[in-house]
Amino acid sequence: MEALKPYYHTVQYYETDAMAVVHHSNYIRWFEEARLDYLEQSGYPYDGIEQRGLMIPVLSASCEYRQAVRFGQTVKIETEIVAFKGLKFKIAYEIYDQEGKTLHARGTTEHCFLNKDFKPVSIKREAPDLFEFFSKKN
Amino acid sequence: MEALKPYYHTVQYYETDAMAVVHHSNYIRWFEEARLDYLEQSGYPYDGIEQRGLMIPVLSASCEYRQAVRFGQTVKIETEIVAFKGLKFKIAYEIYDQEGKTLHARGTTEHCFLNKDFKPVSIKREAPDLFEFFSKKN
Amino acid sequence: MEALKPYYHTVQYYETDAMAVVHHSNYIRWFEEARLDYLEQSGYPYDGIEQRGLMIPVLSASCEYRQAVRFGQTVKIETEIVAFKGLKFKIAYEIYDQEGKTLHARGTTEHCFLNKDFKPVSIKREAPDLFEFFSKKN
Amino acid sequence: MEALKPYYHTVQYYETDAMAVVHHSNYIRWFEEARLDYLEQSGYPYDGIEQRGLMIPVLSASCEYRQAVRFGQTVKIETEIVAFKGLKFKIAYEIYDQEGKTLHARGTTEHCFLNKDFKPVSIKREAPDLFEFFSKKN
Numbered sequence A, B, C, D: 001m002e003a004l005k006p007y008y009h010t011v012q013y014y015e016t017d018a019m020a021v022v023h024h025s026n027y028i029r030w031f032e033e034a035r036l037d038y039l040e041q042s043g044y045p046y047d048g049i050e051q052r053g054l055m056i057p058v059l060s061a062s063c064e065y066r067q068a069v070r071f072g073q074t075v076k077i078e079t080e081i082v083a084f085k086g087l088k089f090k091i092a093y094e095i096y097d098q099e100g101k102t103l104h105a106r107g108t109t110e111h112c113f114l115n116k117d118f119k120p121v122s123i124k125r126e127a128p129d130l131f132e133f134f135s136k137k138n
Helices: A025-041 A046-051 A128-137 B025-041 B046-051 B128-137 C025-041 C046-051 C128-137 D025-041 D046-051 D128-137
Strands: A007-010 A058-065 A074-084 A088-097 A103-112 B007-010 B058-065 B074-084 B088-097 B103-112 C007-010 C058-065 C074-084 C088-097 C103-112 D007-010 D058-065 D074-084 D088-097 D103-112
Touching: A007 A025, A025 A046, A025 A058, A025 A074, A025 A088, A025 A103, A025 D025, A074 A128, B007 B025, B025 B046, B025 B058, B025 B074, B025 B088, B025 B103, B025 C025, B074 B128, C007 C025, C025 C046, C025 C058, C025 C074, C025 C088, C025 C103, C074 C128, D007 D025, D025 D046, D025 D058, D025 D074, D025 D088, D025 D103, D074 D128
Parallel strands: none
Antiparallel strands: A007 A074, A058 A103, A058 D058, A074 A088, A088 A103, B007 B074, B058 B103, B058 C058, B074 B088, B088 B103, C007 C074, C058 C103, C074 C088, C088 C103, D007 D074, D058 D103, D074 D088, D088 D103
């Protein structure tokens, strides 16, 4: 299977703070952007997942900030599913400058599958195509 | 009836931008904070309004920025219902420094009442207490 | 001169609110995205403007919300400088669905030019190229 | 020395997302709110720290989400400095419901001290009062 394209995000002015760098909370938002782009490229756009009655909330998030990102930059985000255990999965992210030379930040998020009543869902039974996708990625 | 208390908001660092002032989009969020505080003080907390199946979306918003607000400041927001026409209402806001001496910004928002299907609702029929409240304020 | 390309923004999940639509404050941020894209396409990227010691703060902003935008959508934003009076200018924005058929929102922002000390700047004298650009657009 | 007061944050509507819960990125912002409140209560308001030419950027952040927080809630955040090694320190946060009964989330942030040129600063030399404060807390 062909590799997915990395995700690019152009820094917005409203993402900066008084230190004249991107506020650290926005990296968590960029992880979400990259994650949903990754799912969409894989054939599982998140609005479609929601329409099937599933939600994929965040169980944990972490980010290590290496070098500040500034307005005027576009960052390149590489996303990878690094663990899948049927009910939960983990994604790792690396945020680089546009050329992919400088690592600005790296982090992870962990997720589970819930139905609309916020109850855990076995995607093996409820969404076998999604189960297969995550199984292959792990 | 006694006057409502003004709303105070302490500027958060994440609300600043690279000009070292509060990003202008946040004033629109502060209007929302002040509006929901106003409704809560009046006996109509917005989560209660939602539980009754009503939504009060924003039809328009405007803000005039007079003097930048910076991190370290707390602002005082005065809120007033300035028009109510049964299906729509308009609120005006003034954002001052904590002591109420310097006007930093002023603005308005307009709203209507919708049900959960995003259809207009006559609160005169569906929520007469809310209708009476808005009628008195106008 | 050739027309500038419209600006496209893909709705992010973090831009939605509990009504399951994009929170109204984000349209003000999208105006900024479209405005800075417009300046960049015109040869005046905002980080370059800042490096010349100029800032272009927002004096006022307004938005009229016609139809809610939801996660899963990409919007097309058309941007136009509608007034320039030497010290101030005004921009108008129209936010459409991706195909440009449905008008979701429209609004304006007004701006001036300041130096790093937050003092008004005559760009006619200090940045004649920028002055010429805005003059032509008006 | 007397204990510091916990920090309370009232959930804002703009902090919710289309799952009708607080978007996970906001917890990272709440950590910042709690951290700066903690410093202020301790006699070190962050705007004062910045005026002394110091910045305290975030080196890493992590959050474990236990139970979703919704609009209508106020959360109580307990903040503690859990490590200080001269150049770096670590803070732990616990986010509870208003009564302190339900743990909604917990997390940590790590920080260093920089000057305005983004160079590491020895606060032992440059800000001995701050050094003493952090030393006692550890």
